[in-house]
Amino acid sequence: MRLKLPQLVRRSLKATSFWRDYSLILGEFKYFPWIAFGAIAFAFGAALFEGFGFGFLLTFLQSLVSPDAAPFHTGHDWFDVWILGVNESATSRLFRVSGLILISTWIRAVFNYLSQVFTELTQHKLVDSLRRRIFEQLQSLSLSYFTKAKSGELVSTLTNEIGSLRAAFGALSYIVTKGLTLIVYLFLLFTISWQLTIISVMLFSLVAAGLKNLNARVREASFGIPAASGRFTSVSMEIISGIRTVQAFATQDYERQRFYRASSDLLDVSMKAVKRWALIRPLAEGLASTVLISMIIVALTVFVANGMLQTASLLTFLFILFRLVPAIHELNGNVAVLNNFTGALDNIQQLLRTDNKPYLSQWYATLSRAATGDFL
Known part of the structure; x- marks a missing residue:
């Protein structure tokens, strides 16, 4: 089943930078939309029940800290009387809330399991779909394309870049699922204290703005990795396939220098990217901890x-x-990881382009364009 969105929604999504950067991943969901939707729905269910657990936690802490205080009311009489037991003793209310927290926790665990299963299924279907698209693309191209393209770079795209795509989708799925959880967290924080929540959002927004420039540098450095990986694979395949010629003409030193140079280039660009994205997580931890300590001081001294x-x-x-x-x-951290694989995603997109390659016939070109059609 293929999914078609309304024209206004399609134009709006295509205009976003997120779609332009990750359309390769998002566009494949048209072939299995309900599996992808199931992964998001179960992730949202897990986040929702985690929110329920935190809501019951407020009543639980109130029963522990102030057992003689007036019980917490939700505003729904049937829920307050029959579920929370506001007319019961403090001990009875404590047992009820403890049970509700446990029930919410186990339901959330079930939703997390289902979300993980559907996410992995979506990931495997995504990789399989792109492998088939690349195969159909290569089958439809004329021989003149292969005389110019290096076989090692094509093999690298089918192996290394597809592996990078799998890791990029893992980071993207984590961002989506954790983003849903953060929305629930923010809603709960607003219900407890909107003043403290606004202060928290402003401080964390400053942290995010400070990390945005560093994420952009990680994304820029990622484009050199697939190119260096393709050159290394090409050199390796040439040496292996021509080993008889190498030994016959005693060119081992020359081939050794070529191999070492390609390996060093791959190491250099990889380390350059690693040094940038590895800095993001510890820097974010330090800044976030500073914000957290500041919030505790403000809450105690003011509120x-x-x-x-x-x-x-x-x-x-x-x-x-x-x-x-x-x-x-x-x-x-996952945003940094996702940016680190932008170069690999761009390399796959360039291979799947249909407007800059010679095809065997117009029929093949039409078939390839149909196989690589737009999601929107």
Whole structure:
């Protein structure tokens, strides 16, 4: 089943830089839209039940910190009376909330499992679909293309770049699923204290703005990796296929220099990219920890001291914030990883282009264009 979106939505998506950068991945979802939708839906379900668990945590902490205080009310009488047991004793309410937290945790675990299964299934179908597209593209090209293109670079695209695509999709799926969880976290933080949440969002936005330039440099450095990898594969294949000629004419030293030079070039561009993306995660951790400590100081000295926030609410807010900070660390790290594979994705897209290659016949060209059609 192929998915067709409304014309306005299609034009809006195509105009975004995210679509231009990752259309190779997103465009393949037209062949298995419901599997991709299932992965997102189950991820959203897991995030939703994690939010329920945090909501019950507020009642749980209130029962521990202030057992004699008025019980927490949601505003729905049937839920407050029959589920939370607001008319029961503090011990009974504690047991009820503990059970609700456990139920939410196990349901979230089931949704996480289903989301992981559907994500892996989407990843394997994506890789298989692109392999078939590349095969059909190569089959339809005329011999004049292969006299100019290096076989090692083509093999590198089918092996190394496809492997990079798999890793890029893993990073992209993590960004999507964790992004849904962050939305739930922000909603809960707003319900507890919108003032503290706005301060947190502003500070973390400054951190994200500071890391944006570094992510752009990682993306720029990634374009040299597939080119160097293709040259290394070409040199390796030439040496292996022509080993008899090498030994017959005693050119081992010359081939050794070619191989070492190609290997060194690949090492240099890889290390250049690694040095940039490896800096993002520890830098983000340091900045986020600074923000977190600042938030604790502000909350205690301003909001709790002036009676604007209860102790149980502050503990719940900080607990969610402590869960939010590592998620932001991982999110920034995966954005850096995704940017590191931009060059590999661009290399595959260039191979699949149909407007700059000679085809065996017009029928082959039409067939190839149909196989590489737009998602939108």
